[in-house]
Amino acid sequence: MASKLHQFGSKAVQVSEFISKHGKAYYEELLEKNKQHIVQPPTIEACQDLSKKLFYTRLASIPGRFESFWKELDGVKHIWRNRKEFKVEDAGIAALFGLELYVWFCGGEIAGRGFTFTGYYV
Structure with missing residues (x-):
């Protein structure tokens, strides 16, 4: 140590x-x-103004994001209703996508710990 x-x-x-x-x-x-990208003059007031603009722009984007979420959910509902037409290829793609997400999550966790594995002390 x-x-x-x-x-x-x-x-x-x-x-x-x-x-x-x-x-x-x-x-x-x-x-x-x-x-x-630099606002002239670079003052505290300019930074505060930009901060407010960013906050309220993000706030204004919520309805569009909400609408996109419901469209995605409707797509999932449509796939579920027509699950009899679901092919093996589609299941394989979904499984690979899920596996990729899992690997990215695990890789991110390992990178966040400084590329160490929990429980192993070398």
């Missing part, structure tokens, strides 16, 4: 040295590439 802590500390030092050398150049390059 102590060796892992020492390795982490040395990696943290390396990262902080890299950021201190290259951080400003990266920051300036990033701002230059995305200057069309």
Whole structure:
């Protein structure tokens, strides 16, 4: 455990040295590439105004999302009503889709833990 802590500390030092050398150049390059998205003048009031616009725009999009949800649900109901026409190929596609979702979920969990497996201490 102590060796892992020492390795982490040395990696943290390396990262902080890299950021201190290259951080400003990266920051300036990033701002230059995305200057069309920067509101002038960049003030606190402009940020607050944009925050309100984002909030109320998202709020205004709820009815459209609600309508899309009900359309999707109607599609599922239609498939359920016509389940006698459901083919093996459709079941295979649905199973693969479900498997893909499960793998993405598990992969995300593992990545979120720093690519460690719970219960295994190496």
